[in-house]
Amino acid sequence: MLPPSAHPPSRPKTLAEAKDHIASIHQRVTSVETLPLQACSGRCLTQDVVASIDIPPYDVAAMDGYAVRSADLDAEGRADLRVIGEIAAGHPSYREIGTGEAAHIYTGAVIPPGVDRIIPQEHCVRRSTHVAVSARVGGKPHIRLSGEDIVSGQTVLKAGTKLGPGQISLLTALRFEDVIVQRRLRVALLSVGDELAETSSSVKHGGIVDSNRPMLRGWLEQLGCEVVDLGIISDASGLLLQALVDAAATSDLIITSGGASVGPADYLARLIVTRGFLEFWKLNMRPGKPVGFGDIDDCPILALPGNPFAAAAAFTILGRFLISRLAGGTETPSLTLPLARAVSKEGSHLQVLAGKLATADAGMTTVEPLKQQGSASMLAIGSADGLILFPEHQRQFEIGEPVEFVAL
């Protein structure tokens, strides 16, 4: 019953080896596409973006006040000027402001010819057709010069940047309408198990609701993937094989949970061996040990454990890396944080614990393992801020010792 005798001779056994192995055989598979800017949230740029206009595009008033010529001010910065009109934002005036003249101007309005200074409203006293202005000698001109933020020709965003609201705002201001971005990685997602039900109303006696798929779907969507949700497949090798073959034909990656262990009803590893290649199966980590990786019809497949916390751990520390590799982005970096309490572990495996961020006395952020742990713990998944990784070859970890923390 036990799968793979077909492992490559030096198949990876640790998380680090698994990542190196993935990096050595997989690279970006996604091509590029051009999308309207409004549809680009969460997408990654495939090339640097160069500004083709200045920001601001014109010299504009930085304050509400009066637009004046500095040459009209006396040694104390005062003048009594004739007001020739108003200039509001979006309504530029092309009439030159002459000697002894001023215009009432509002923030964002284009500076008219002749003007080199705005005197803020609060330093001006208006008397019908005239205004008495009083500038602070040596004070700012309160004009935002064209190109003072961004000059045309400047590289504003680098290839690989993920577009969030800030970047989309910047590109909008620069008047981009279409952007060239990476196509989303298409990930087929399925759960394997006779006991699994789609909803609470369809759970049979002895069954449970499939809670892995909503979790994995959510994380995949957060990572910018296009998820092809294939639902639940029962523990039947024929059905499972058909689902995998169909998924392989239309996807960039298949992610499964469940059915990848060593039980007689766990068909995944055996199916991968018969239809493709099993690169590795079982890593020296807990939870998350029964994780398999290979391909079916040349489509990479990541077989996660069924146990929910184990699936969460294997996805977070291995799946995210694989996706960044295939989609061409960078993996979210982990943090190094001091431990809030001592931890001892048995055995020389990578131990993954659910952790919560805490604040120590000096205001420093620390990370504390939750009381509830274990590969099947739903509470750990629901309450953790992230995962704490305790490396293979160390058994005792002291309070305050720096550890690796990966946010969930």
Ligand code: AMP
């Ligand atoms: P397996 O990996 O199929 O041996 O499953 C290990 C454990 O995880 C079993 O207790 C399963 O019932 C549970 N499990 C498997 N798949 C899921 C899922 N999608 N949602 C919640 N629990 C699951």
Ligand code: MG
């Ligand atoms: Mg099962």
